[in-house]
Amino acid sequence: MSAPTSADNDDRMERGLRTLRRIEATERPGILDGFQDIAPGFGELIVGFAFGDVCSRPGLEPQTRQLVTIAALTALGNAAPQLEFHVRGARNVGCGRRAIVETVLHLSDHAGFPATLEALGVVRTVLEAEAEAEAEAEAEAARVRPTDRSEGGPGAKAHDGHDGIGEQVLASVRAIDPDLADFLVETVSGAPDPDAARGGLDPRTRAIVAVAACTAIGTRRPQLMANVHEILDAGGTRQDAVETILQMAVYAGVPAAVNGLNAARDVLRTR
DSSP: OOOOOHHHHHHHHHHHHHHHHHHHTSSSOTHHHHTTTTSTTHHHHHIIIIIIIITTOTTSOHHHHHHHHHHHHHHHOOOHHHHHHHHHHHHHTTOOHHHHHHHHHHTHHHHOHHHHHHHHHHHHHHHHHHHHHHHHHHHHTTOOOOOOOSSSSTTHHHHHHGGGOOHHHHHHHHHHOHHHHHHHHHHHHOSOOTTGGGOSOOHHHHHHHHHHHHHHHSSOHHHHHHHHHHHHHTTOOHHHHHHHHHHHHHHTOHHHHHHHHHHHHHHHHHO
C-alpha cells in the first residue's frame, strides 16, 4: 500500500469540510481556529479524520449519523459542549426535535438515568434557544400563531397521552426537574411542531442508536449484539451496523470501535 499523497490529504480535508459545513451551518467551521494558540493543526486533523475519513463515509444518511453521535455522547456523559454542538448539527441536517429527544430517552436503559437526564438538559437548552429565535422571527414578521397547547389546541390530545413517553420516566423526570418534564411532553407530543410529521424513531434507527451507545460504553457486549440483531430484523443492513460502530472510533476511541466490531462480527457470522 502506497503512502498517502498530498492530493489524498486534500481530498479528505475537502470531504471533511463539506460534511462539517453542513453540520455547523457555517462556511468556516470553528474547529479550524479554535486551538491555533495551543495546538496548531489540531483542527485540520479533526476535520480530516473525524469528518473526512469517518463521518463522510457512505452507508448512513447524515441525519442518522448525527443521531448516532448524540447517542454516543449521551452514553459517555462527559462531553456536554460537544453534545450541544451535535444537537444543533442534527437540526441543521434535518433531524426533527422529536427524533432527537427520543434518541436520548431511548438510551436510559443503556446509559442510565443520570446520563440521560444530563443529555436532556443539553437538548432542552438547544431547542429552547431555537424556539426563542423562531418566535422572534415570527414576531418580527407579525405572524404570531396560537401557542397554548393545554386547552383544546392542536396538540392537546397528544399532550394528554404523552405519545410514547413512559409514565415512569416522566414521573422520575418531574420529581427532579418539573420544567424538564413539561419540556419533554411539549417537544415529543405537542403540535404544532413543524417537525411533527417526521415522527419519532423507526425500529431500525432505535437499534442503531442503541448500538452506538453500547459500543461507546464498552461494557455492553450482549446488549450490543442483541441490537445488531435488531437492526437486521428491522430491515437494516450489515453496513448500518458496521458504519455505526466505525463512527465510535471518533467519539469513544479506537479500542471501543474494535471491540464493537468484534461483537458485530460474531452476530453477522450467524445471520
